[in-house]
Every structure is written in C-alpha cells, then in structure tokens.
Amino acid sequence: DAKTTQPTSMDCAEGRAANLPCNHSTISGNEYVYWYRQIHSQGPQYIIHGLKNNETNEMASLIITEDRKSSTLILPHATLRDTAVYYCIVRGYNTDKLIFGTGTRLQVFP
Amino acid sequence: GAGVSQSPSNKVTEKGKDVELRCDPISGHTALYWYRQRLGQGLEFLIYFQGNSAPDKSGLPSDRFSAERTGESVSTLTIQRTQQEDSAVYLCASRLGGSNYGYTFGSGTRLTVV
Numbered sequence: 001d002a003k004t005t006q007p008t009s010m011d012c013a014e015g016r017a018a019n020l021p022c023n024h025s026t027i028s029g030n031e032y033v034y035w036y037r038q039i040h041s042q043g044p045q046y047i048i049h050g051l052k053n054n055e056t057n058e059m060a061s062l063i064i065t066e067d068r069k070s071s072t073l074i075l076p077h078a079t080l081r082d083t084a085v086y087y088c089i090v091r092g093y094n095t096d097k098l099i100f101g102t103g104t105r106l107q108v109f110p
Numbered sequence: 111g112a113g114v115s116q117s118p119s120n121k122v123t124e125k126g127k128d129v130e131l132r133c134d135p136i137s138g139h140t141a142l143y144w145y146r147q148r149l150g151q152g153l154e155f156l157i158y159f160q161g162n163s164a165p166d167k168s169g170l171p172s173d174r175f176s177a178e179r180t181g182e183s184v185s186t187l188t189i190q191r192t193q194q195e196d197s198a199v200y201l202c203a204s205r206l207g208g209s210n211y212g213y214t215f216g217s218g219t220r221l222t223v224v
Contacts (some may be wrong), residue, residue: 034212043114043201044153046212087152096141097166098213100153 003090009105018075022088037084114216131187135204145201
C-alpha cells in the first residue's frame with residue numbers, strides 16, 4: 001500500500017516555481033522519501049530523494065519537514081517539458097521495492 | 111549500455127498465446143524490477159531480482175506470469191496463455207543493489223492482447 005498522499009492535480013505557469021506537496025505521516029525513522037516523475041508514454045524518471053535533510057540537485061529541491069511527516073518537491077523554474085505525473089514514494093532502508101501511488105498530475109501552462 | 115533497454119517496444123498478441131518480454135539492465139546493476147502499468151493507472155510492482163534470485167515475487171498476478179534472470183544481467187518476463195486483462199505497459203528498472211540510488215526505468219513494452 002502506498003504510504004503517501006498527494007493532490008490529484010496542480011497547475012503552474014511556465015517560469016514560476018512548482019511546489020508539489022506530499023504527506024507521509026506514518027513514515028518511520030529509516031524510511032526515505034523518493035520523487036519520480038512520468039512524462040506521457042515514458043518510463044518513470046528519478047528526480048531526487050532524502051531522509052532528513054533538505055536536498056538539491058540539478059533538477060529540483062526536496063524540502064522535508066522537521067517531523068518528517070511531509071515534504072515538498074520544488075521545481076524552481078517550471079517549463080512546459082515538466083508537465084508530467086509526479087510520484088512521492090516512501091521506501092524503507094531494508095525494503096527493496098518502490099510502491100507507487102497515484103501521484104500528482106502537474107500541468108505547466110504558457 | 112547507457113540505460114535500461116526493453117524489447118520489444120510494442121507487442122500485439124492473440125488471446126491464449128504466450129509472450130516473452132526482455133529487459134537489459136544497466137551494466138553492473140545487481141537489482142532488477144518488473145512493474146506493470148495499465149492504461150491510465152499507476153505502476154503495480156510485479157517482481158524483484160537481486161542477482162539471479164527473486165526474493166520478492168509477491169506482485170505476480172497469477173501463475174501464468176513468471177520471470178527469470180541469468181548472469182546477473184538480462185531478465186525475461188513470460189506471460190502464458192495471455193488474456194485481454196494482461197494488456198498494459200510492462201516496465202523494467204534496475205539499480206545498484208544495496209545503495210540508495212534511484213531506480214532507472216526503461217521505456218517499457220506495450221503489450222496488447224486481442
């Protein structure tokens with residue numbers, strides 16, 4: 001069972017920051033938060049992951065609250081090519097499979 | 111190779127026939143995963159390999175589904191006596207085992223059972 005809750009859909013204007021929230025209130029201490037996205041007709045693409053600290057890479061930033069019960073994926077300057085379904089996934093350190101929920105469909109508009 | 115390669119990219123088969131789907135993971139990736147994605151739905155986990163063994167087969171939907179992996183590389187997912195409800199995109203992913211790196215997914219095989 002997916003352990004995360006995400007909004008079904010969101011819109012974002014091109015060039016603006018897209019902030020995608022995720023609730024994972026039952027997360028335990030050794031579980032990581034992963035973000036993937038799936039652009040239409042392609043396989044899911046890894047974006048970023050984190051445990052406690054905020055993380056940043058060339059694609060996005062991940063902000064995890066201090067209690068770790070929620071997180072936000074930030075795309076700093078959304079483009080039309082960022083239109084996709086974004087999945088927030090919780091994975092245990094000793095669990096080796098990702099359980100995908102229904103994700104958030106992000107629509108970036110001109 | 112540079113990425114996870116799946117073949118064929120598209121497969122149309124008649125109901126009742128057997129099909130084999132192939133996955134070539136990234137070289138050196140010891141962990142390999144199969145997922146299924148029906149039209150308009152999320153990804154369903156099917157099976158996971160660590161090396162050539164499959165510690166988790168819990169997602170295989172019936173005994174018509176089986177998978178094997180040889181030489182810690184190529185994996186084959188076989189569906190026997192295909193049914194129309196087997197129509198989906200079958201996705202393969204690989205990962206450096208024991209690490210927290212993300213999975214790398216292939217582009218999938220779109221299976222249509224007619």
